[in-house]
Amino acid sequence: MEQHELLIRQFYTAFQKRDYAAMQECYHADASFHDPVFQDLNAKQVRAMWQMLLTSSKDLKVSFSDIHIAGDTGTCTWEAWYTFSKTGKPVHNVINASFQFKDGKIFQHHDSFDLWRWSKQALGLSGLLLGWSPMVQNKIRATAKHSLAKFMSAS
Template sequence: MHPNEEVLETFYSAFKAHDPEKMTACYGKNITFTDPAFGNIKGDRARAMWFMLIERGGSNLEINYSDIQANDYNGSAKWTATYLFGPKKRKVVNHVVGTFYFQNGKILQHTDHFNLWRWSRQAIGFKGLILGWSNAMKLKIQQQSSKSLSGYLQNMRSFKEEAS
Protein backbone atom coordinates (compact mmCIF):
# COMPACT_ATOMS: atom_id res chain seq x y z
CA MET A 1 0.00 0.00 0.00
CA HIS A 2 1.33 3.44 -0.93
CA PRO A 3 1.97 5.75 2.08
CA ASN A 4 -0.64 8.25 0.81
CA GLU A 5 -3.18 5.42 0.56
CA GLU A 6 -2.43 4.78 4.22
CA VAL A 7 -3.16 8.45 4.95
CA LEU A 8 -6.56 8.11 3.27
CA GLU A 9 -7.25 4.82 5.05
CA THR A 10 -6.47 6.52 8.37
CA PHE A 11 -8.68 9.50 7.45
CA TYR A 12 -11.73 7.43 6.49
CA SER A 13 -11.40 4.80 9.22
CA ALA A 14 -11.28 7.70 11.73
CA PHE A 15 -14.35 9.24 10.06
CA LYS A 16 -16.17 5.91 10.34
CA ALA A 17 -15.14 5.74 14.02
CA HIS A 18 -16.33 9.36 14.62
CA ASP A 19 -12.81 10.51 15.52
CA PRO A 20 -12.32 14.02 14.05
CA GLU A 21 -8.98 14.52 15.84
CA LYS A 22 -7.45 11.55 14.05
CA MET A 23 -9.07 12.62 10.76
CA THR A 24 -7.78 16.15 10.86
CA ALA A 25 -4.29 15.00 11.88
CA CYS A 26 -4.10 13.76 8.26
CA TYR A 27 -4.45 17.35 7.02
CA GLY A 28 -1.54 19.68 6.38
CA LYS A 29 -1.43 22.99 8.24
CA ASN A 30 -2.74 24.98 5.26
CA ILE A 31 -5.44 22.51 4.18
CA THR A 32 -7.94 23.67 1.57
CA PHE A 33 -11.29 21.86 1.53
CA THR A 34 -13.97 22.28 -1.14
CA ASP A 35 -17.41 20.77 -1.61
CA PRO A 36 -20.81 21.89 -2.95
CA ALA A 37 -22.29 22.54 0.51
CA PHE A 38 -19.43 24.46 2.14
CA GLY A 39 -17.67 25.93 -0.89
CA ASN A 40 -13.98 26.63 -0.22
CA ILE A 41 -12.77 26.61 3.37
CA LYS A 42 -9.23 26.57 4.70
CA GLY A 43 -7.12 25.75 7.72
CA ASP A 44 -8.85 25.60 11.07
CA ARG A 45 -12.30 26.12 9.51
CA ALA A 46 -11.81 22.98 7.41
CA ARG A 47 -10.70 21.01 10.46
CA ALA A 48 -13.58 22.35 12.60
CA MET A 49 -16.08 21.33 9.91
CA TRP A 50 -15.35 17.64 10.58
CA PHE A 51 -15.75 18.11 14.34
CA MET A 52 -19.10 19.83 13.74
CA LEU A 53 -20.38 17.26 11.24
CA ILE A 54 -19.44 14.31 13.45
CA GLU A 55 -20.89 15.94 16.55
CA ARG A 56 -24.15 16.83 14.81
CA GLY A 57 -24.39 13.42 13.15
CA GLY A 58 -24.06 11.68 16.49
CA SER A 59 -24.85 8.00 16.63
CA ASN A 60 -27.00 8.34 13.49
CA LEU A 61 -23.96 9.09 11.31
CA GLU A 62 -22.83 6.06 9.34
CA ILE A 63 -19.78 6.22 7.08
CA ASN A 64 -18.70 3.66 4.50
CA TYR A 65 -15.78 4.04 2.12
CA SER A 66 -14.07 2.17 -0.70
CA ASP A 67 -11.78 2.45 -3.72
CA ILE A 68 -8.93 4.28 -2.01
CA GLN A 69 -6.19 5.07 -4.52
CA ALA A 70 -3.15 7.32 -4.17
CA ASN A 71 0.31 7.99 -5.52
CA ASP A 72 3.02 10.46 -4.52
CA TYR A 73 0.92 13.48 -5.49
CA ASN A 74 -2.81 12.78 -5.55
CA GLY A 75 -5.48 10.30 -4.60
CA SER A 76 -9.17 9.55 -4.43
CA ALA A 77 -11.76 7.59 -2.49
CA LYS A 78 -15.47 6.89 -2.67
CA TRP A 79 -17.52 7.27 0.46
CA THR A 80 -21.12 7.35 1.59
CA ALA A 81 -22.56 9.19 4.58
CA THR A 82 -25.97 8.22 5.96
CA TYR A 83 -27.42 10.53 8.61
CA LEU A 84 -30.45 12.51 9.76
CA PHE A 85 -30.46 16.18 8.77
CA GLY A 86 -32.01 19.27 10.27
CA PRO A 87 -34.90 19.81 12.66
CA LYS A 88 -37.16 17.47 10.68
CA LYS A 89 -34.55 14.69 10.91
CA ARG A 90 -34.72 13.86 7.20
CA LYS A 91 -32.70 10.82 6.21
CA VAL A 92 -29.83 11.65 3.84
CA VAL A 93 -27.70 9.14 1.96
CA ASN A 94 -24.91 11.13 0.31
CA HIS A 95 -22.61 9.41 -2.19
CA VAL A 96 -19.31 11.26 -2.46
CA VAL A 97 -16.05 11.03 -4.39
CA GLY A 98 -13.16 12.65 -2.58
CA THR A 99 -10.08 13.81 -4.45
CA PHE A 100 -6.85 14.75 -2.72
CA TYR A 101 -3.47 16.35 -3.24
CA PHE A 102 -0.65 15.46 -0.86
CA GLN A 103 2.48 17.14 0.34
CA ASN A 104 5.00 15.68 2.81
CA GLY A 105 2.66 12.83 3.80
CA LYS A 106 -0.28 15.12 4.60
CA ILE A 107 -3.42 16.10 2.71
CA LEU A 108 -2.89 19.56 1.22
CA GLN A 109 -6.14 19.82 -0.78
CA HIS A 110 -9.35 17.85 -0.30
CA THR A 111 -12.31 18.18 -2.66
CA ASP A 112 -15.54 16.25 -2.15
CA HIS A 113 -17.74 15.85 -5.22
CA PHE A 114 -21.44 15.04 -4.89
CA ASN A 115 -24.75 15.90 -6.49
CA LEU A 116 -26.06 18.90 -4.52
CA TRP A 117 -29.50 18.60 -6.07
CA ARG A 118 -29.80 14.98 -4.89
CA TRP A 119 -28.53 16.02 -1.45
CA SER A 120 -30.92 18.97 -1.21
CA ARG A 121 -33.94 16.86 -2.19
CA GLN A 122 -33.19 14.56 0.73
CA ALA A 123 -32.03 17.15 3.28
CA ILE A 124 -34.40 20.04 2.54
CA GLY A 125 -37.39 18.30 0.99
CA PHE A 126 -39.74 19.94 -1.51
CA LYS A 127 -37.76 23.21 -1.78
CA GLY A 128 -34.63 21.17 -2.50
CA LEU A 129 -36.47 19.20 -5.17
CA ILE A 130 -37.74 22.35 -6.89
CA LEU A 131 -34.72 24.64 -6.41
CA GLY A 132 -31.79 22.37 -5.52
CA TRP A 133 -30.33 22.54 -9.02
CA SER A 134 -30.11 26.36 -9.03
CA ASN A 135 -27.08 28.51 -8.28
CA ALA A 136 -29.25 30.57 -5.92
CA MET A 137 -30.00 27.48 -3.81
CA LYS A 138 -26.34 26.42 -3.91
CA LEU A 139 -25.33 29.86 -2.64
CA LYS A 140 -27.99 29.74 0.09
CA ILE A 141 -26.79 26.29 1.21
CA GLN A 142 -23.18 27.50 1.30
CA GLN A 143 -24.16 30.61 3.27
CA GLN A 144 -26.09 28.52 5.80
CA SER A 145 -23.21 26.03 6.08
CA SER A 146 -20.75 28.88 6.65
CA LYS A 147 -23.03 30.44 9.28
CA SER A 148 -23.39 27.09 11.07
CA LEU A 149 -19.63 26.57 11.03
CA SER A 150 -18.97 30.09 12.33
CA GLY A 151 -21.46 29.52 15.16
CA TYR A 152 -19.85 26.19 15.97
CA LEU A 153 -16.39 27.79 16.09
CA GLN A 154 -17.68 30.59 18.32
CA ASN A 155 -19.18 28.05 20.73
CA MET A 156 -15.88 26.13 20.75
CA ARG A 157 -13.96 29.31 21.57
CA SER A 158 -16.43 30.21 24.34
CA PHE A 159 -16.14 26.72 25.80
CA LYS A 160 -12.32 26.85 25.71
CA GLU A 161 -12.32 30.28 27.40
CA GLU A 162 -14.69 29.07 30.14
CA ALA A 163 -12.56 25.97 30.71
CA SER A 164 -9.40 28.09 31.15
Protein backbone atom coordinates (compact mmCIF):
# COMPACT_ATOMS: atom_id res chain seq x y z
CA MET A 1 0.00 0.00 0.00
CA GLU A 2 1.25 3.45 -0.89
CA GLN A 3 2.61 5.74 1.89
CA HIS A 4 0.01 8.47 1.38
CA GLU A 5 -2.85 5.97 1.35
CA LEU A 6 -1.56 4.55 4.63
CA LEU A 7 -1.50 8.06 6.08
CA ILE A 8 -5.14 8.68 5.09
CA ARG A 9 -6.14 5.32 6.54
CA GLN A 10 -4.23 6.12 9.75
CA PHE A 11 -5.95 9.53 10.00
CA TYR A 12 -9.51 8.22 9.54
CA THR A 13 -8.95 5.13 11.68
CA ALA A 14 -7.83 7.47 14.48
CA PHE A 15 -10.95 9.56 13.76
CA GLN A 16 -13.12 6.46 14.13
CA LYS A 17 -11.44 5.73 17.46
CA ARG A 18 -11.88 9.37 18.55
CA ASP A 19 -8.11 9.62 18.98
CA TYR A 20 -7.48 13.29 18.22
CA ALA A 21 -3.79 13.05 19.24
CA ALA A 22 -3.17 10.43 16.55
CA MET A 23 -5.06 12.58 14.03
CA GLN A 24 -2.98 15.62 14.98
CA GLU A 25 0.22 13.64 14.36
CA CYS A 26 -0.82 13.12 10.73
CA TYR A 27 -0.51 16.85 9.98
CA HIS A 28 2.61 18.66 8.81
CA ALA A 29 3.95 21.41 11.10
CA ASP A 30 2.82 24.00 8.51
CA ALA A 31 -0.49 22.33 7.61
CA SER A 32 -3.65 24.15 6.60
CA PHE A 33 -7.31 23.13 6.58
CA HIS A 34 -10.43 24.44 4.90
CA ASP A 35 -14.07 23.36 4.83
CA PRO A 36 -17.38 25.19 4.39
CA VAL A 37 -17.55 25.95 8.14
CA PHE A 38 -13.97 26.07 9.43
CA GLN A 39 -12.28 28.14 6.75
CA ASP A 40 -8.56 28.72 6.35
CA LEU A 41 -7.23 27.16 9.54
CA ASN A 42 -3.51 26.97 10.26
CA ALA A 43 -1.81 23.89 11.73
CA LYS A 44 -2.42 24.86 15.35
CA GLN A 45 -6.09 25.63 14.68
CA VAL A 46 -6.77 22.42 12.74
CA ARG A 47 -5.25 20.33 15.51
CA ALA A 48 -7.40 22.14 18.07
CA MET A 49 -10.51 21.81 15.86
CA TRP A 50 -10.29 18.01 15.81
CA GLN A 51 -9.68 17.93 19.57
CA MET A 52 -12.66 20.21 20.18
CA LEU A 53 -14.97 18.25 17.89
CA LEU A 54 -13.99 14.84 19.25
CA THR A 55 -14.10 15.79 22.92
CA SER A 56 -17.48 17.50 22.59
CA SER A 57 -19.24 14.83 20.53
CA LYS A 58 -21.05 12.11 22.43
CA ASP A 59 -22.15 9.80 19.60
CA LEU A 60 -19.91 10.42 16.58
CA LYS A 61 -19.52 7.62 14.07
CA VAL A 62 -17.21 7.95 11.04
CA SER A 63 -16.64 5.87 7.91
CA PHE A 64 -14.28 6.46 4.98
CA SER A 65 -13.89 5.04 1.47
CA ASP A 66 -12.73 5.69 -2.08
CA ILE A 67 -9.14 6.63 -1.32
CA HIS A 68 -7.28 7.75 -4.45
CA ILE A 69 -3.64 8.84 -4.56
CA ALA A 70 -1.86 10.67 -7.39
CA GLY A 71 1.69 11.65 -6.52
CA ASP A 72 1.64 14.09 -3.62
CA THR A 73 -2.15 14.52 -3.66
CA GLY A 74 -5.03 12.35 -2.61
CA THR A 75 -8.78 12.23 -2.13
CA CYS A 76 -11.30 10.22 -0.21
CA THR A 77 -14.92 10.28 0.84
CA TRP A 78 -15.88 10.18 4.47
CA GLU A 79 -19.16 10.25 6.31
CA ALA A 80 -20.06 11.36 9.82
CA TRP A 81 -23.15 10.58 11.88
CA TYR A 82 -23.69 12.52 15.10
CA THR A 83 -26.11 14.59 17.12
CA PHE A 84 -25.64 18.34 16.69
CA SER A 85 -25.18 19.49 20.29
CA LYS A 86 -26.83 22.91 19.94
CA THR A 87 -30.16 21.50 18.69
CA GLY A 88 -30.09 17.79 19.56
CA LYS A 89 -30.83 16.96 15.92
CA PRO A 90 -29.20 14.01 14.11
CA VAL A 91 -26.79 14.79 11.28
CA HIS A 92 -25.40 12.58 8.52
CA ASN A 93 -22.76 14.51 6.63
CA VAL A 94 -21.08 13.24 3.45
CA ILE A 95 -17.70 14.88 2.87
CA ASN A 96 -15.26 14.84 -0.04
CA ALA A 97 -11.72 15.33 1.23
CA SER A 98 -8.68 16.33 -0.80
CA PHE A 99 -5.13 16.33 0.47
CA GLN A 100 -1.72 17.57 -0.46
CA PHE A 101 1.16 15.78 1.24
CA LYS A 102 4.60 17.04 2.25
CA ASP A 103 7.34 15.22 4.14
CA GLY A 104 5.06 12.22 4.68
CA LYS A 105 2.35 14.28 6.41
CA ILE A 106 -0.89 16.05 5.47
CA PHE A 107 0.13 19.52 4.32
CA GLN A 108 -3.17 20.81 2.95
CA HIS A 109 -6.55 19.31 3.82
CA HIS A 110 -9.69 20.55 2.10
CA ASP A 111 -13.11 19.10 2.96
CA SER A 112 -16.15 19.94 0.87
CA PHE A 113 -19.79 19.27 1.64
CA ASP A 114 -23.18 20.84 1.06
CA LEU A 115 -23.57 23.37 3.90
CA TRP A 116 -27.27 23.84 3.16
CA ARG A 117 -27.85 20.08 3.41
CA TRP A 118 -25.95 20.09 6.71
CA SER A 119 -27.92 23.10 8.05
CA LYS A 120 -31.27 21.47 7.16
CA GLN A 121 -30.31 18.52 9.36
CA ALA A 122 -28.52 20.36 12.18
CA LEU A 123 -30.81 23.40 12.46
CA GLY A 124 -34.14 21.95 11.36
CA LEU A 125 -36.75 24.26 9.88
CA SER A 126 -34.60 27.41 10.03
CA GLY A 127 -31.82 25.55 8.20
CA LEU A 128 -34.29 24.30 5.61
CA LEU A 129 -35.73 27.75 4.98
CA LEU A 130 -32.61 29.90 5.34
CA GLY A 131 -29.58 27.58 5.38
CA TRP A 132 -28.83 28.37 1.75
CA SER A 133 -28.42 32.10 2.48
CA PRO A 134 -25.00 33.71 2.88
CA MET A 135 -26.26 35.42 6.05
CA VAL A 136 -27.04 32.11 7.80
CA GLN A 137 -23.95 30.37 6.43
CA ASN A 138 -21.76 33.24 7.66
CA LYS A 139 -23.43 33.00 11.08
CA ILE A 140 -22.62 29.26 11.18
CA ARG A 141 -18.98 30.07 10.31
CA ALA A 142 -18.74 32.87 12.88
CA THR A 143 -20.18 30.64 15.62
CA ALA A 144 -17.71 27.86 14.76
CA LYS A 145 -14.78 30.31 14.68
CA HIS A 146 -15.79 31.70 18.07
CA SER A 147 -16.15 28.21 19.55
CA LEU A 148 -12.70 27.24 18.29
CA ALA A 149 -11.09 30.42 19.64
CA LYS A 150 -12.76 29.87 23.02
CA PHE A 151 -11.63 26.23 23.08
CA MET A 152 -8.06 27.20 22.22
CA SER A 153 -7.88 29.91 24.86
CA ALA A 154 -9.11 27.46 27.51
CA SER A 155 -6.56 24.78 26.55
